[in-house]
Amino acid sequence: MTEIKLHNTKTRKKQVFTPIDVNDVRMYVCGPTVYDRAHLGNARPVVVFDVLNRLLRHVYGADHVTYVRNFTDVDDKINARAAESGRSIGDITDETTQWFLDDMAALGALTPDHMPRATQYIPQMVSMIEDLIASGHAYAADGHVLFAVESYKEYGALSGRSIKDMIAGARVEVAPYKRNPMDFVLWKPSTGDQPGWESPWGVGRPGWHIECSAMSYELLGASFDIHGGGNDLMFPHHENEIAQSCCAHPKGEFARYWLHNEMLQVEGKKMSKSLGNFFTVHDLLEGHDGQPPVPGEVIRFVFLSTHYRKPMDWTEKKAKEVEATLRKWRALCDGVAPTNVAAPVLAALADDLNTAGAITEMHKLAAAGDAGALKASAQMMGLLGKELGEWTIEKPLAAEVRDTIESLARKWIERRRAKDWERADAIRNGLDDLGIILLVDKTNASEWRYDNPDFVDSEENRTKLQKLHEMEKEL
Structure with missing residues (x-):
């Protein structure tokens, strides 16, 4: 035992x-x-x-x-x-x-x-x-x-x-x-x-x-x-x-x-209404003060990234880094059955709930491609379960929106091949502002994904996307 x-x-x-x-x-x-x-x-x-x-x-x-x-x-x-x-x-x-x-x-x-x-x-x-x-x-x-x-x-x-x-x-x-x-x-x-x-x-x-x-x-x-x-x-x-x-x-x-x-801080300061950094869990989950919603799984991961006996500092930067990590882990573990909790992860948790150490070990599992052990270990910590994964499911894009993004992604690859870095960066940065991430696969073709679920059918974002497309066509 x-x-x-x-x-x-x-x-x-x-x-x-x-x-x-x-x-x-x-x-x-x-x-x-x-x-x-x-x-x-x-x-x-x-x-x-x-x-x-x-x-x-x-x-x-x-x-x-x-x-x-x-x-x-x-x-x-x-x-x-x-x-x-x-x-x-x-x-x-x-x-x-x-x-x-x-x-x-x-x-x-x-x-x-x-x-x-x-x-x-x-x-x-x-x-x-x-x-x-x-x-x-x-x-x-x-x-x-x-x-x-x-x-x-x-x-x-x-x-x-x-x-x-x-x-x-x-x-x-x-x-x-x-x-x-x-x-x-x-x-x-x-x-x-x-x-x-x-x-x-x-x-x-x-x-x-x-x-x-x-x-x-x-x-x-x-x-x-x-x-x-x-x-x-x-x-x-x-x-x-x-x-x-x-x-x-x-x-x-x-x-x-x-x-x-230990207690919690926000951006390095004690949370208080007088400092304007006081918010509820519901505020984060639903989005507040112009900020996008933060998934509950992301909040949990940020909490577990610090040992419970140390003060925990909530920052937007941490939340974004954690979201990126969770997306990678969920992609790696998609369709994979959990195997056994990895011994180093269990050892870390058994050592006075060293959740930060357990997460370090889980990064190693991800790097090694051991999706089964990663999924089992994460689920024991309340992560990567079906009940918290809805936030990673991308909503379907309208056909004309998807076609526009595909066109810009192809143009981006063309600019890269031509070493036209300035125009390539303009496309990438413009899409990045809309939460659309451009990737290059092993064949040097274009892939992309979008990290902003609210992009779908947003009139403001459609307009920005169309302007970016027209600007590229004119060049």
Whole structure:
């Protein structure tokens, strides 16, 4: 069996992955708060842990892996969006949940085994909070219930922080009902315009952190193998999850291995609305600000080109390079049955999800013409599958448009043979501007393809093509 090594945030080192039960490998990943479209940064952990899910299923068997990713559908951001829009909370969360699922499917992410919504597990959260109060790890005050961080000696171990340092560095006003500034909310009261549920402490709603603890316990048990998410969740969310889970279920380990992906940048800068470089996955898929659509497979490939523990920089240049690579690979693998995942590719993935290294090995397979191994390796990483390949299918050109391009391609070859480079370049550059790529085959005849699906029957592009044709005829 392939040996997998993962960098465990908990121990701060790479460790051999040893599941609690090889017949039931269990992973929990923090999902989105559903109040709007998922931005590009939201998608990175989905793709990262989708690859890990695929690797685990490859090694241990698809029937021996349980993958859980939650939806946070009770949150103050959702409440605010409802108040702004006048729509119901249920309508907003239902719509945005489906948006998220559609966008992630477009990136080739497999559907997790369980996708619990927080509002489906309120009774389990209330029960866990009651247990924490009974064991002295939580207390009720002014309609709130708070976790007492000083009751858990290991608090701060995941993020490497001490309670004293955290208190000293705090710059927020401390609520008067807190015994300790670092105590965090497990339950809070709800007013009439906020979602609320009956509880021993009055009508209220859960704090953010308790939901993941309750849902992971119900679906994976007191001890499971892997907990993942973005490194922005390490503190306070994951730190608080550990504290309340370990105190509520002291005989369990909670998660053995913690994995955190780094953040995303755009063109070398942090993504933000103020810099004008903030966009959603949907924006990329559909095209935005005059930019053409970016296929989901291209987005996925760009993500996987950087190791998950390194900051990832999204650039238009990378996207174009990746698109060219995928077109070549799909052409090479067209009609070829996948064979076996190449050993070097599997070894790279098993070494702390080194997707960048796996892609390097796949380039070698392509160069060697090993289409079967390339296809099998790529598909294990969620690439070159039928479900993501529609973007490479060229739409049929009108006969007169195809004839014009053919004529220009022949003229281009004639100019090259005559060493009339200036006129040859004028034809090539003119067609290139329209997304039509001229090629020379082994017999020095002309071939061409078009990389711009929107070219078909575009009046503007037809006009440009005709002008280029008339210019060439006049010379």
